Amino acid sequence: MVFIIFVIFWACVLSLVLSKIKSGRMAKWAKLFRILTLVFSISIFAYWFIKKSAVAFVDNSVGLQVINKLPQPLDFYLINVNKMENTTTLEPKHIGKIRPEYYRIEYLKMDKSDEYWIIGYLGKKNLVYFSQHAVPNKNIDQIVEVQNYINQSVKLSDAAKKQVDAYNYENTKLGIWITLDFLLLFLNLVLILRKNKS
Structure with a gap:
């Protein structure tokens, strides 16, 4: 494009x-x-x-429902971890801002992946949530309830943050x-x- x-x-x-x-x-x-x-x-x-x-429905995809249980609206991003032979690529996507007690549905193409990350921002730059999720069965849809301000891995969240920054920069351009x-x-x-x- x-x-x-x-x-x-x-x-x-x-x-x-x-x-x-x-x-x-x-x-x-x-x-x-x-x-x-x-x-x-x-x-x-x-x-x-x-x-x-x-609607971003994808054939042979895994449905993901992200529910915000926190008292503040968060801006969520999804990173699909694609693994091919010896390389791993991170594919970011903006889920959107989710208000408390609301949800968003995304569809993940998992043919080259069995893992995804979810990043939540309070404001533009303040990363307050990071979680890593495995997909052992690609026939079952995923539900993620965001209930705490957590960062499961500082190293992975730093990598995710760089991907999100690059993604936002490209979208701005x-x-x-x-x-x-x-x-x-x-x-x-x-x-x-x-x-x-x-």
Whole structure:
């Protein structure tokens, strides 16, 4: 998706430059390129947002229910520990902020994993909960009740924190590029509609 966002960005920049061509044979090709850029970009973003907002159910997955029994809302992250031959990779995912006595459901793809970690933050940087969970039977859904402020392993929680920080940094960068794309799309759309009206 990152590559497509860069492509959309440069296509929109080129569309703005081409909007200066107002006459001649090149004007028709420029207008066609600008219209195709708009249609392609809007279609990609529409598909992406629908996919993101849909329920994240995964085939052959393990259902995980995280219940917050603590008196304060916590921001939870999940790290799937993938093990392949001699390497271990940590795959972070944001579960979301869970209020007291509420829960969230996630679906874990456990084909390369038999373990996951749950990290809870009070605020943005204050890690107050870390737990490590094994999945011996991948046919049984998991329920995790967060009842105490605990850190089961300082070493593992430090590794998890680094992964979460990197994950949030990448999401922030992606958010900035998407915002720029939307701004350029809006400018291109306004220019095309205004030209059509005149």
